[in-house]
Structures are given as C-alpha cells and as structure tokens.
Amino acid sequence: MGKSLSVSDLTNLVRETLTENKLLANVWVSGEVSNFKAHTSGHCYFTLKDERASMRMVMWRSRASTLSFRPVDGMKVLARGSISVYERDGNYQLYVDQLEPDGLGSLYLAFEQLKQKLQAEGLFRAERKRPLPRFPRTVAVLTSPTGAAVRDIVTVMQRRWALTHVLVVPVVVQGAEAAPSIVEGLTLAGALDEVEVVILGRGGGSLEDLWAFNDERVARAIVNCRVPVVSAVGHETDVTIADLVADLRAPTPSAAAELVVPDKQELGRRLTQLQARMAKGVGGKMSSLRQYLDYLAMKFKAASPAGTITARQQAAQGLRLRMDSAVRRVLERSRAEVSQQSMRLEAMSPLKVLARGYSLTRLGALILKSEQDVMIGDTLTTTLATGTIRSVVTGKEESHEF
Amino acid sequence: MNFEQVLGELEQIAAKLEQGDLTLEEAMSLYVRGVEALARCQAVLAEAEQKVELLIKDTRKPFALATLP
Numbered sequence: 001m002g003k004s005l006s007v008s009d010l011t012n013l014v015r016e017t018l019t020e021n022k023l024l025a026n027v028w029v030s031g032e033v034s035n036f037k038a039h040t041s042g043h044c045y046f047t048l049k050d051e052r053a054s055m056r057m058v059m060w061r062s063r064a065s066t067l068s069f070r071p072v073d074g075m076k077v078l079a080r081g082s083i084s085v086y087e088r089d090g091n092y093q094l095y096v097d098q099l100e101p102d103g104l105g106s107l108y109l110a111f112e113q114l115k116q117k118l119q120a121e122g123l124f125r126a127e128r129k130r131p132l133p134r135f136p137r138t139v140a141v142l143t144s145p146t147g148a149a150v151r152d153i154v155t156v157m158q159r160r161w162a163l164t165h166v167l168v169v170p171v172v173v174q175g176a177e178a179a180p181s182i183v184e185g186l187t188l189a190g191a192l193d194e195v196e197v198v199i200l201g202r203g204g205g206s207l208e209d210l211w212a213f214n215d216e217r218v219a220r221a222i223v224n225c226r227v228p229v230v231s232a233v234g235h236e237t238d239v240t241i242a243d244l245v246a247d248l249r250a251p252t253p254s255a256a257a258e259l260v261v262p263d264k265q266e267l268g269r270r271l272t273q274l275q276a277r278m279a280k281g282v283g284g285k286m287s288s289l290r291q292y293l294d295y296l297a298m299k300f301k302a303a304s305p306a307g308t309i310t311a312r313q314q315a316a317q318g319l320r321l322r323m324d325s326a327v328r329r330v331l332e333r334s335r336a337e338v339s340q341q342s343m344r345l346e347a348m349s350p351l352k353v354l355a356r357g358y359s360l361t362r363l364g365a366l367i368l369k370s371e372q373d374v375m376i377g378d379t380l381t382t383t384l385a386t387g388t389i390r391s392v393v394t395g396k397e398e399s400h401e402f
Numbered sequence: 403m404n405f406e407q408v409l410g411e412l413e414q415i416a417a418k419l420e421q422g423d424l425t426l427e428e429a430m431s432l433y434v435r436g437v438e439a440l441a442r443c444q445a446v447l448a449e450a451e452q453k454v455e456l457l458i459k460d461t462r463k464p465f466a467l468a469t470l471p
Contacts, residue, residue, distance in 0.1 A: 135406040145456060145465070154454055154467055162450040163405060168465050169457050188457065264447055267409075271443055274416045274436075281419025282433040289426055 008087070015085035018092060024083040028113070029055070029094065030102055033075045038064070046071065048079060048094070056086070056093035063097055076102040080112070111214050114241055118216075123223055129247045130228040132260060136196040138165040139260055140189035142182060145170035149201045149234065149253035156257035164261050167195065173202040178212030183221040190226040197260055198225060200242060201232030201253040213240035222246055232256030354385035371396040405446050412439040 005013070018024055031048035038044050042061030047054050057079060059067075071077060081096040100108060122128065139157070143149045145168055157166055169189050172181035182200065189198050200222065202210075212218060213233050219241045222229045231246035232253040243249040250256035346352070350360060360383045361368045368374060374393050382389040403411075415436040419429060456465040 135404070137404075140457070151467055154452075154465075158452045162452040163446065164452070166452065166454040166465075167457050167462075168454065188459075268444075268447060271412075271440060271447075274412050275440055277416040278419050278433055278436045278440075281416065281422060282429050284422060285419075285424065285426060285429045 007090075011085060011087045011090060014092075015087065018083050018085060021083075026080065026082060027094075028078055028080045030076065030078050031055075033071050033077055034073050036071050036073050044071075044096075048077070056091055057081075057096050058086075058093055059096040059099065063099075067099060069101055071099060078102050078108070078112075111241070114214065114216055114219070115244065118219060118241065118245060123219070124244045128223075132228050132230070132248060133196045135161075135262060136164050136260060138167055138192070138194040138196060140167045140169050140185075140192070140195045140198045142169045142171045142185040142189060142198060142200045143202055143253070144173050147173070148203050149232065152252070152254040153199060153201065153232075153257040156254050157261055160258065160263045160265075161261035162264070165194070167192070173212060174205070174209055175212075179215035179218050182212055182215075182218050186218075186221040186225050186229070195227055197227055198229045199232055199250075199253070199256045199260060200229055200246070201250075201256055202234065203253070204234040210238065210240055213242035215241070218242055219245045230256045230260055351385065354383065359384050371398060405443065408439050408442050408446075412436060412443065415439065 029048060031050050031054075034047045034049055034054070036044070036046040042064060044057075044059040044064045046057045046059075048057050049055070059081075078100045079094060079096045080098040081094045083092055083094055085092050098112070100112065102108075118124065141150060141153050143153070150168055154166055154168075157164060167189070169185045171185040172178045186198065186200070189195050200213075202213075204210075210233055213231070222231075222242060222245050228247035230248045230250055231240070231243045232250040232255065233240050233243060234252045239249075248259060250259050354360065362381050362383070363374055363378055366373060368380070374380065374396065376393050376395065378393045380391050380393060382391060415432050418424065419432055419436070424432065454465045454467075455462045
C-alpha cells in the first residue's frame, strides 16, 4: 500500500490544480439560475445549470452590490469569475465577479470580454488620453458622407469656427466592412500632417448597428492614431469600446464638433474683454500720471513769484492813485488860491476905485496923501478913470472932518 | 503668425498692461501692439470662410452640405 494523503492535502491539491488553470481563473459561463439566495450578510449563493449539469456559484457582497438587476430562479444569465474549491464541503464552485442577464447573447459577452481585456491593458486610463488642440487647423471627420452625423458636424463647425478646415473621410459605419473601413480611414487621416484631431462618428443605432465601434481593430487603431480621436456615436445609453478608448467621448456628432472647435461668438466676447483690459491698463497708467502732473502743477503754482508780483503791482497802483489824487488836490487848492488872489487884486485895482469917482493925484512920482505934501504953485497930475488932469495948487487947508 | 499665436500675444499684452509696472512709453507701445493684434484677430474672425473637402484615398474634392440627400 502506497503513501496516503490526508483529505485536507488532497483537497488542497485539487484546489491548486484548478486554480493554476488560466482558463478557469477568469471564465464566462452561461446557464439558468436556480436556488438563488441573497444572504443577510450581502453575499449571494445560487446554482447555475443547464440540461445536463449544474454548478455552485458564490458572489461576495462587494461584487453582488454592483448588480444592475435582480437575479431570480429560472433566469438565463452570463457569469464571469474564477473556479475554486470550497474545502469544507469538498465542492468546487465559481466565485462570481460579474453577472449579466443573457438576453443580449454573444454580442454582449464579446463586448464585455474585449472591454475587460483593453481595460487590463490600461487603454481606458485618463492619463493616456491626449488633450485636444485649442484651435485645430484641420479636423478629419470619419463618418458616412451621406448621414446625418456629417451634416450635424459640418453645420456646427461652420457656425462656430470657420477657421478650421474640415476633411470628410468617408467610412462605412455599419456592417461587416465597417471595422476595416474605419481602421483605413484612421490611418489615412493620421498620415496627413495638417490633421490635428479626428472625429469618429455616426448616428445612433442598435447594439448590432454600432458593432464596428466595439471592434478590437477599431479600438487599437484609435489608440494608435497619431492625433487625438473624439468618438461621437450618437447613443448615450450604451457606451462603445470606441468611446472608452477615444481621447474624448462626445454624446452626439454635434457635441463632438462643439468640443473640437472654439466658438466664434465666445471668442469675440473674449477679444472685447481683452480690449477692455488693455484700455483699462493703459488708462490707469495715464490717469495716474495725469494726477501726478496735476499735483506737480499745483506745487509749482504755489511756489511761483506771480503772487508777489501781483501784490506789488497792486500796491504800486494804489500808490499811484494816492499820488495822483494828492497832486490833484494841491493843484486845485493852488488854483482856488490864485483865483481868490486875483479877485482880491482886481478889487484892489486903483482903476476900479477911479471908476467909482475917486482920483489919484501925484506930485511927480509921489502919490499925495496929505495937503502937507504940496506947496502952493506945484503942478499936480490927477489921474481919473478916463484920463488925466494937470492942475496947479492954488491953496491948501487942513481937513478937520476926520 | 496664426490665430492662436496672435491671441496668445494679445493675452500676454493685456496681462502686462494690467500689472501696471511699465513706463508710459512701454505701456503705449504695448497698447498699440495689442490694438493691432486685436484688429487682426477680429478681421480673421469676420472674414474666415470654412473649407470643407471630401477625402477619398489620396484625392480631394470640395464637399458641400447642399449635395447631401
């Protein structure tokens, strides 16, 4: 009798054998749910079966919490997970990572498998995504040249930004030829130096219609394209693989055009803002300089001799006025005096007296004032108002009247 | 210079003018350059007409929306 293994060792050996198998480590299986139990702990336990076989399934709480539907007995599902052994019971079971309803069949499975594969390669990572140019010179639009998508894209581009050259690269977007056609279009567009961004788009459709956008060749061509690729598959609910690997995902072709080119109106407003900012900058400079100049002007004005000069001029003017009036007063006074004196002189003029009947008698040059001044026989000259009389003294007597 | 470069220059000029630590001569000459750049941008925006072409293999032909069904 050879050497025996313990139950534990053998179970362990079976477990290792199963878990070493790569295929069993990540496998999709389809079947019908039975005996489904959602434990209060959050973990789910059920059996998956078909006509001939059945298998235990465990879905841990962390996975079960991501379920988008409620599995019920009898439901056809697709489960993905890894096979291992539950040692206590000696059962092998599938530890379920992902559970999907099987209504979509093999397309869905293929989609999920490719998605998982590319995700593992890191192709969906945000760090891998390239930024779009701000003002692309040329945009290549890969789509059907007769569909609504190309019309939407070109219309939006024309409205927003006519500076971008649009290169429509016709591709087949549906059917078996679609994937190779899109790959060829991406290669063609990427080879042109002028092309700075690619829009890959089509209008919405069923999962089957959009199938080329879930093709691995297309996905890899997008990743390998020289310039950023914007996916624009008009179907917001179902994300395609192309959407996931594209540098930017637009919900519709119109939205893609809006994301790719700037808006003329917005840019016009931006230019107006820049204009205002520049004018404000220069204006501020000017007005602060002007204020400084005003300040200097004020200082100069305060320090200028003009004030003194004016004051002196005023003083001088005052003095002149005072001088003038003083001189005038003196003149007037003199003039008055002269006229008074001349009146007095006139009044005292002997001619006036003579006119009143008085006369002036002289002996030679002597004006006679007394009878004593003459002697009998003297010849006297008497001056009257109108002439002179010569007479001889014949007698004289003293007057006693006075 | 393409539109993007002119716009970039314009943005720089505006930022410098806003900082305000320039002499009057510098500010004025910057402002003049800015106004010129602005006029160029506006002219480009006003005059641009979109070129749309269809590329098949290595031949191109004009593509007009009106020809769509």
